[in-house]
Amino acid sequence: MAERSFKAEVEHLRKGDGDVFTGEGILAITKALLENGVGYVGGYQGAPISHLMDVLADAEGLLGELGVRFEANASEAAAAAMLAASVHYPIRGAVTFKGPVGVNVASDALANLSSSGVNGGALIIVGEDYGEGSSIMQERSHGFAMKSQFWMLDPRPNLPSITKAVKDGFELSEASNTPVMLMVRIRSCHVTGSFATRDNVPPPLTVKDAIANPQSDFNRVVLPPMSYVHEQDKIKNRWPAAEKFIVENKLNEVFGPEKAKLGIVVQGGMYNGLIRALQRLGLADVFGKTEVPIYCLNVTYPIVKDEFDAFCEGKDHVMIVEEGQPDHIEQQLGSYLYKAGRNLKLYGKDVLPMAGEYTGQVLLDGVTAFLKSAAPDMLPSQIRAPNMEAPAIPDLTETVPIRPPGFCTGCPERPIFAGMKLVEQELGKHQITGDIGCHLFGSLPPFEIGGATMGYGLGPAANAAFDGGGERRAISMLGDGGFWHNGLSSSIGNMVFNKSDNVVVIVDNYYSAATGGQDVLSSRAHNDTKSTGNPIKAALKGVGVEWIRQIDHTYDVGHVRDTVREALTTDFKGPKVIVASSECMLNKQRREKPIRNKAIKEGRRVDVPRFGVDSDVCTGDHACIRLSGCPSLSLKRLDDPLRDDPVAHIDQTCVGCGNCGEVADAAVLCPSFYRADVVHNPTKFETWRAGLRTRVITWLQERRDGKRLRLEKALS
Amino acid sequence: MNMVLQQKTPDARVGQIIKLAVMAVGGQGGGVLTGWIEGLARAQGWTCQATSVAGVAQRTGATIYYVEMAPMSEQQPVFALAPAGGDVDVLIAAEMMEVGRAVIRGFVTPDRTTLIGSTHRALAVSEKMVPGDGIADADEVRAAAELAAQQLILADMEQLAVGQGSVISSSLFGALAGSGSLPFPREAFEEAIRAGGKGVEPSLKAFAAGFDAAQNGVQAPEKPLAKPAASLTGPATELGKWQALCNRVSGMPTPVQEMALAGLTKIVDFQDCAYGETYLNRLDHVVTLDSANTEWQLSATAAKYIANAMAYDDIIRVADLKTRRPRLSRIKTEMGAKDANLVELTEFFHPRAEEVASLMPAKMGAAWEANPRRMALLARLFNKGRRLRTHTLRSFLMLHFLGGLKNYRLKTRRHEVEVGHLEAWLKSSLDLVSTDYALAVEMLKNRRLVKGYSDTHARGLTKFATVMGAADLLRGRDDAAEWMNRLREAALQDPKGEALDGALKTVRSFV
Missing domain, CATH: 3.40.920.10 (Pyruvate-ferredoxin oxidoreductase, PFOR, domain III)
Incomplete structure (x- = not known):
């Protein structure tokens, strides 16, 4: 069950000729795929295209009606490999994953696919995870297109342009027998807007029809000497065919006056940002009608030399707006200009920064710097000679704390790290590698466990140098998502084969949780179209792991601590794997809360646990927080002149996971925590028994109160 | 162009x-x-x-x-x-x-x-x-x-x-x-x-x-008026004693009164009026060393931290607080429980051998603490997490009994240790009054470092000792008080005391 359901939105995918679709970018892309007769779709989740996978999963009914096959691939590599169907068969296929880490994983398949060439249109929709909010290293996918010779689309970030790019992409792919990558940036995945829809088109040849008539052609196999022929084919035939298609179908756009001494070349995805800068300088109107000529590259690879030459005709100054580094496009254009011997000044990474996101301010500054040099008269007078000082606003950078993402309230991974932290206090610091997934938050304060992340499913592989053993065993983290993505072979198999003596903690939260709670092989949920319930433990045994400990309730901090300690100290030689399983709390709450509320309404007995802190018992040392970091466990200042430090406090968002109590117990912290179980619709016996208890307890309390001064009111 | x-x-x-x-x-x-x-x-x-x-x-x-x-x-x-x-x-x-x-x-x-x-x-x-x-x-x-x-x-x-x-x-x-x-x-x-x-x-x-x-706009929440002197109920004899104690507070210098009353309230709530008297006696001694010239800073500070030191967090106090009458209604409100709902409570206790020994009569406790074999025995018997379901009679009675041990408290090993610690702290602080008043005030404030239970408490004590010990290094310097304050703030920055070690290194570099 994915974090977000698109069941309602998916109905909009049925819209046809003359209708208007209003919604999010990723939904628009799905609609465009259906309008363009796609035959099969697949992919692997990850920001920013997780929702695209969720939409496809929720749209499986509609896809089935149209005869479109949907595969939730095991990894990006598996997704890219699926495009092999378009090598021989005239079937359009599309896969999606995140860039550039997903592209890294897929690059083997992408390179082979590009060498073979395609018959049916092959589209790789990449959600480029770059800039603010990105969760990965900052790189570009562009280089992959250059090395493997596939084409790259970077459409303007509005729904009509993005959906047109899907159509253009398929056609370009077919016209040039080359796969095409459609890049959508992090914000254009989630941008909202409208576009005019067309009827959905069932694929002319379905995958079912295709396997009834299998085809093969050894000329398409990547083996010498055919691979040498493929390389020549790319340059001599596919590239020119692509250029021809791009020019004839005007995939790139030119805006603004035809004759001008200056112009700007921009990646399609950066177009809106550029226009906003020009709007702020009074050089473009609200609809984007610009005074400065713009050559908008909706195709960023290949660059069509003739088109670029034509744009530069009669110009003295041209600026390139290209986000990220290396400056692939600028280098290419510079080379064109130099070889043509043109006397034209080229601007780019000199007026704009080489690295970092091109935000509104960066673009405004860059365009201003370009115009100051190329055409100062165009700039508004206040920019040429500012006459007002901006008011001084106090610097808050020292005051405002950073707020990195962290474990959710009630997360089952928190107690795993609390347990590991306790072992660290006991046995000292160990070499620990992290992996990709929510559990990587364990590397942040308050736990600070894990010092590296080398890629999805590669946590234990990243400790391979230490497989030979030593005084202290190395520990690596691995998620269930990472385990099935790549970890089983690259990490676990690697350890078994190399006789590793190290320890692996597999964090099994029943889902690919960080990407939005999609099911994986070992998920416990029933899934109509996928096979779930395949235990990780069985897979571990299958590859030869002998020392396996299964923890079925990660909130038992003491048990986690003892198991980790055992793994680190046992005499057993060989890989030691702990599978720590408890359901992702976000998913659990989403599933159980409505059921619980319904049960309460219907008068059934429901027990709702929540934790609390007795503030008069808490001494304000915050040791509990250093072993938790739960968002619902916070601090409050007491209105008591005798107290200096704020005390722990649990707010109403607590889900009663039990971690607080377990930690207080396992770490021997303090007795201020309590769990309150609110019993809704108690049974008659319970109510009678509670009444009896209350009477006795009240009698005892009153008896004692009668003998002493009662000062509670003054203290509270 | x-x-x-x-x-x-x-x-x-x-x-x-x-x-x-x-x-x-x-x-x-x-x-x-x-x-x-x-x-x-x-x-x-x-x-x-x-x-x-x-x-x-x-x-x-x-x-x-x-x-x-x-x-x-x-x-x-x-x-x-x-x-x-x-x-x-x-x-x-x-x-x-x-x-x-x-x-x-x-x-x-x-x-x-x-x-x-x-x-x-x-x-x-x-x-x-x-x-x-x-x-x-x-x-x-x-x-x-x-x-x-x-x-x-x-x-x-x-x-x-x-x-x-x-x-x-x-x-x-x-x-x-x-x-x-x-x-x-x-x-x-x-x-x-x-x-x-x-x-x-x-x-x-x-x-x-x-x-x-x-x-x-939103009305800024009105500053609560100075709290009315605690309105109390209780047996007439106790109320009379309480009134006498309040009168003693009224006789103190005005800047000390507010904190002294708060401290007295805490102390009497912790033990009884007789213990309140001990508190005021200690405070009176500080007042005699103090004067209006310094706006009674030393006394006001002492009023606060002596109270905190005397109302230490022992099992008796925790058990008492956990079994008091207003607690359940407070929790019910906090949890949003309705009348038809039942509220069941689970407390998380983890007593160690140290806590059990500290509850013994002073001499016996000291002897057991000094004997590793006996401590190991206590650990075997008691050292494990205990979940007390205090809505049930069995658990409630146990805590109620423990919470009622006030009359015995002053004879425990814990009390002996706390008194020793308190007196040493007061002495080393007050010894400085005549030579460096400001440093003496800072020394009193160091009591803030003692908090937490079990290991956290032990770490707090270590830090407290380290910071107090720095007085020897700082004594005689014009900026001694300032540095003492800095050391304390450093000690509160991280649990391991890395900031404190750094600050101490700095101090050692110039003395």
């Missing part, structure tokens, strides 16, 4: 674009709020675009949503996908430090920005994990926001919403309507909530609360 182009006047319609950013903490419903704003604008015949950066930011990290809208026209305007510094009309920040972050990022400018912020705090991990007080200064953020914003609406939007059984997105949406920064009537906003279809009634109530807060 050979120009074909000339400077143009900016397009007036560009100025009509309303740019609105929402800065939130993941999980606050920023997406819902953005959806309402979008639905509202479209329903009012405007063209609108929203973007967000989802991804892992939703896992409680800082996250940002951005909306642009413009009156409908024949063509689609070109909207930006992200807010730009100096170019935001409305900034909604769903938490006080996010208000600060918005200001830092330049999204709030005096020429145009309406800033709607919630003053409540969702503390960052870095603020919470400090052993002392690491909470960021909200007043600094407020002061900067006042300078940076054109229109500023600050209120505890979280409380306004929760009070109506809703979530913060509703009250913020109400404040947006109340701010008048969007050209749409109130009804249109409410219609957007109804169109959303989820939790409509509570959302509308919270919306109204937010709307009022924006229009009429």
Whole structure:
């Protein structure tokens, strides 16, 4: 069950000729795929295209009606490999994953696919995870297109342009027998807007029809000497065919006056940002009608030399707006200009920064710097000679704390790290590698466990140098998502084969949780179209792991601590794997809360646990927080002149996971925590028994109160 | 220059674009709020675009949503996908430090920005994990926001919403309507909530609360008047003794009285009036060393920390607090339990051998503590986590019994240790009064370092000893008090005492 359901939105995918679709970018892309007769779709989740996978999963009914096959691939590599169907068969296929880490994983398949060439249109929709909010290293996918010779689309970030790019992409792919990558940036995945829809088109040849008539052609196999022929084919035939298609179908756009001494070349995805800068300088109107000529590259690879030459005709100054580094496009254009011997000044990474996101301010500054040099008269007078000082606003950078993402309230991974932290206090610091997934938050304060992340499913592989053993065993983290993505072979198999003596903690939260709670092989949920319930433990045994400990309730901090300690100290030689399983709390709450509320309404007995802190018992040392970091466990200042430090406090968002109590117990912290179980619709016996208890307890309390001064009111 | 182009006047319609950013903490419903704003604008015949950066930011990290809208026209305007510094009309920040972050990022400018912020705090991990007080200064953020914003609406939007059984997105949406920064009537906003279809009634109530807060401002909560002298009930003899103790406090110098009364209250609540008398005797001794010239700083400080030291956290105190009558009703309110509900309580105790020995009579406890074999036996018998279900009679009776051991408390090993510690601390602090008054005050304040239970308590004691020991290094220096204060602050920065070690190194370098 994915974090977000698109069941309602998916109905909009049925819209046809003359209708208007209003919604999010990723939904628009799905609609465009259906309008363009796609035959099969697949992919692997990850920001920013997780929702695209969720939409496809929720749209499986509609896809089935149209005869479109949907595969939730095991990894990006598996997704890219699926495009092999378009090598021989005239079937359009599309896969999606995140860039550039997903592209890294897929690059083997992408390179082979590009060498073979395609018959049916092959589209790789990449959600480029770059800039603010990105969760990965900052790189570009562009280089992959250059090395493997596939084409790259970077459409303007509005729904009509993005959906047109899907159509253009398929056609370009077919016209040039080359796969095409459609890049959508992090914000254009989630941008909202409208576009005019067309009827959905069932694929002319379905995958079912295709396997009834299998085809093969050894000329398409990547083996010498055919691979040498493929390389020549790319340059001599596919590239020119692509250029021809791009020019004839005007995939790139030119805006603004035809004759001008200056112009700007921009990646399609950066177009809106550029226009906003020009709007702020009074050089473009609200609809984007610009005074400065713009050559908008909706195709960023290949660059069509003739088109670029034509744009530069009669110009003295041209600026390139290209986000990220290396400056692939600028280098290419510079080379064109130099070889043509043109006397034209080229601007780019000199007026704009080489690295970092091109935000509104960066673009405004860059365009201003370009115009100051190329055409100062165009700039508004206040920019040429500012006459007002901006008011001084106090610097808050020292005051405002950073707020990195962290474990959710009630997360089952928190107690795993609390347990590991306790072992660290006991046995000292160990070499620990992290992996990709929510559990990587364990590397942040308050736990600070894990010092590296080398890629999805590669946590234990990243400790391979230490497989030979030593005084202290190395520990690596691995998620269930990472385990099935790549970890089983690259990490676990690697350890078994190399006789590793190290320890692996597999964090099994029943889902690919960080990407939005999609099911994986070992998920416990029933899934109509996928096979779930395949235990990780069985897979571990299958590859030869002998020392396996299964923890079925990660909130038992003491048990986690003892198991980790055992793994680190046992005499057993060989890989030691702990599978720590408890359901992702976000998913659990989403599933159980409505059921619980319904049960309460219907008068059934429901027990709702929540934790609390007795503030008069808490001494304000915050040791509990250093072993938790739960968002619902916070601090409050007491209105008591005798107290200096704020005390722990649990707010109403607590889900009663039990971690607080377990930690207080396992770490021997303090007795201020309590769990309150609110019993809704108690049974008659319970109510009678509670009444009896209350009477006795009240009698005892009153008896004692009668003998002493009662000062509670003054203290509270 | 050979120009074909000339400077143009900016397009007036560009100025009509309303740019609105929402800065939130993941999980606050920023997406819902953005959806309402979008639905509202479209329903009012405007063209609108929203973007967000989802991804892992939703896992409680800082996250940002951005909306642009413009009156409908024949063509689609070109909207930006992200807010730009100096170019935001409305900034909604769903938490006080996010208000600060918005200001830092330049999204709030005096020429145009309406800033709607919630003053409540969702503390960052870095603020919470400090052993002392690491909470960021909200007043600094407020002061900067006042300078940076054109229109500023600050209120505890979280409380306004929760009070109506809703979530913060509703009250913020109400404040947006109340701010008048969007050209749409109130009804249109409410219609957007109804169109959303989820939790409509509570959302509308919270919306109204937010709307009022924006229009009429929020009354700053009145400073609670000085607490009335504790109104007490109890046996007449005890009340008489209490009155006598209060009279003694009234006879103390005025600046000392408030803290002395608070301290006395705590002490009597901890033990009894006789113990209160011991407290006042100790305090009287300090007062005799003090004078009005120094505004009785030493005595006021002593009043606070002697009380804290005398009301130490032993098992008896915890058991007493856990079994008192008002506790259950307090918990019921906090948990939102209704009369028909039952509330069952589980307490988490983990006694160690040390706690058990400390409960023994002083001599016996000391002997057991000195004997590792006996301590090991105690550990075997007692050292394990115990969950006491205090709504049941068995557990309640046990705690009730322990909580009633007050008469025996002053004979325990724990009391002996605490008294020894207290007297040593008082002596080494007060010895300095004649030579360095300010240093003596700082020494008293070091008592703040003693807190926590078990290991945390032991670590606190170690830090306390380290900081107190630095007096030997500092004595005789003009800035001794200042350094003592710095050492204490350093000790409160991290649990391991790394900052303290660094500060001590500095001290050693100049003495």
